Amino acid sequence: MNRVLASLEGYFLKDYFVTYKEPFRKDMKRLLLERILLSCFVRINAERTPSSIYYLLKGKRSVQTLQDAHIYKLEAFYGIYKTITKQQFDNKVKELINIGMLENNLELEKGCMVSKSAKKWLHEQSQLLEYNGLKYYEKSDVFIERFLLLIQTLTNTKMINYAFIPVIDNPKVESWVRNIYMNVKGRETQVLKGIYNEIREVLQKFPELEASIFVDRLTGYKNYGLSLPQLSEKYNLNEHDIQLSIVQILHRVIWRIEQEKQKYPYLSSFINDIESEIQLTHSANETYQLIMKGFQVDAIAQMRNLKKNTIYDHIVEIALHYGDFVIDEYVTNQEQQDILYAINQTNAYKLKDIKQNVSDHISYFQIRLVLAKQNRL
């Protein structure tokens, strides 16, 4: 593996003692979207279309997208930019092609390669890209919505103002905040102080710019937070950078809280009840239950009135979800060895290439299943 790839090894939050030497400068460009896209393109190595990256960033709940995230070790970026539109994405890819950072030619079919100069540029970027998409793609939304609404509620009730327009319009979040409020009523000052101490300490560990953006987004008593366009103007960053910075700080904050729950009792309570693992789709779960009862694929397809291929999709999803799911029933040990050998030979994850290098009787389903199992680890 070359140097550039090695440097891209992980985007996960992992180094607990890392220091962020990232002083805030007014003219600083972050170019987070560009860096994330290029990093994805490097990993995918023209084996998938650019759209696969779009679905990854959007956090599409499809087996294909989840499997790609695992295969190409891009779990960190899963669902980190849910609001990006296809048009914005396509424009950005076009732009990267136009300035020579991405190359696409007919040989590569629909994929894109990252140019040498772009790899060099990527390598020169000192700010860390740290996300935990697959784990936090849902949690970060819940955390920020609860945080915003609780701060707004407690600061207002502390000032004896019970009539305010909530910034979050989400019945689930509302009822969570209502519950908390009932418990802490009358102790607002103390709770706000507690939250303040904890969030300040956490934010201090991260780049000043991100802390500053996070604080500007908050709404208190007679003090409404800034909108995304306002943030973009204030920090002279484009809206992609603002959105991705907010997600990055959220992932960092949650990660930090999870590392030391005892140290952050207030902040932990915002996420204690949230599942971090991605849930199986409802339909895949039904299939899973039937498999557990010992039914075969044909029988399940018949019982559920679904196509066999759909059941196969479910099985791949299950294998991705449960690391200990045994696949031997669907691919023999010998077949698994063949597939793994072919993967090593072709040094690629293109299903078509792998298929050409294994015996004819091995199906795409079996290859995908082995890939799922392999990359789950």
Place this chain on the structure above:
Amino acid sequence: MKQVTSLEGELQKYFNYPSFRRGQKEIITDIIEGHDVLGVLPTGSGKSICYQLPALLLDGITIVVSPLISLMMDQVKQLKASHFKKVVALNSFINPQERKQIYKQLHLYKLIYISPELLQQQEILNILTNMKVSLFVVDEAHCISQWGPEFRPDYLKLGAIIESLHHPRTLALSATATPEVQEDIVSALKKTSMKKHIYPMDKPNIAFCIEKVAGDDEKVDRLVNYLSDYQVPALIYFSSRSMAEKCAKILSKKLTDRRIAFYHGGMEQIDRVQIQQQFMNDQLDVICCTSAFGMGINKSNIRLVIHYHLPLQMESFIQEVGRAGRDGKASVSLLLFSQQDIQIPSNMIKNELPSETDLTIVFQYLYRLGIEKVALPDNAVETQNLLQLSETQWRFLRYQFEKHGMIRKNKVIYHQENWSVIFQSIKHVIVQRNSFKENKLTEMINWVHEKECLRKKLYKNFQSSTSGASDQCCSNCGFVWAKWTPEKIKASENLGLSWEERLQQILLVE
């Protein structure tokens, strides 16, 4: 029933207002006494109190038909904020599961906001028919009239709905209804004995000012000039989102000491609330916005309302201008006009309803469905995308098709002879609507070129006389900027604070 004499007491108790504003008490009294009422009250006069208070005082439930989902949500939020909790908004944005849940508990609410589209669904209608409906409210009732500025075909079906709800007393409200439109409302709702409460909409404290300029550059120059001279809360209306954004950017650069932001319907929910509330809270001075801003906004000290683009009709202009000076202090409406502007509203009108080509394509599509006996997709968005129609265009067509029996439920009923007649008839309606709107636009343009008193001409279709200006009148009656000296607002910026200090401030930590 509660004593009429205690209405003020109830108002104080539930809404914390010491007294009624003009028209409210008269309308509420008639409703409590069981009359059907048509109320035309100017924007900002507190129309919603006219049904919110009765909703609390009457036994059963009150249903409010409201055309704009965002407006509905705003109202519910404000009511909840002021401790009116038994209120709910029903519209297509609520997912079916949640809606089912609400339906089950519908009897727990006193006030139910609903979109006219949803009211067409048998499921909810069945539930409502079995409940005691004490008051049926049609908000923005001018939507009923083909001659109203925001004609919505679904509104025409409300007469039948009122009938199936066993004729509850009915209140129709509008801020903008000419006598012609008022007649339409009464006849469409089949409530001929409606008591009319019509109040003048002219605002004596607003001066009307039209300035003719060469083009966009000059418009921006003027904006910069006036906004730097006057440090007052201001709204600038644009007819496009992108122009509102662009102008907000330019103005922020040129007027660094002013706090300027943009607002339009394409923004995320949280951003919309934050911008609205920042403005309410005097954290912002100037908002560059589209017509999406302002409904449900109750800020009393807006001093300056500027129209960067020409509105499509006098009705919208009057509504938007009516947001200025609700506290009665001298305020200004400024319309910047350049000759090129005429093209924009003209194009907007053409795009509102389907063109003849669109119509042909849709007919071909329906023909195919009819022949192949395939139903229309349940999801309207799917159909709109497939046929490349806007929401308004498809809603209009669907209503027409249903009216002519071409569609029943989601089934297409093909009939060769009838269809060619229907095609002509729909085409005729489109032509008629377009020329109606063109006339409205012409009215607006004529007003811009008016030589006599702008105030008198602006209101002449709505009321027989105006009460005259309490300060300066209009640019045709000798308006002078120098004579307008509104109070400056204080800008309290906490620039220079570190994020830790800001965090401390927001969380009220000492």
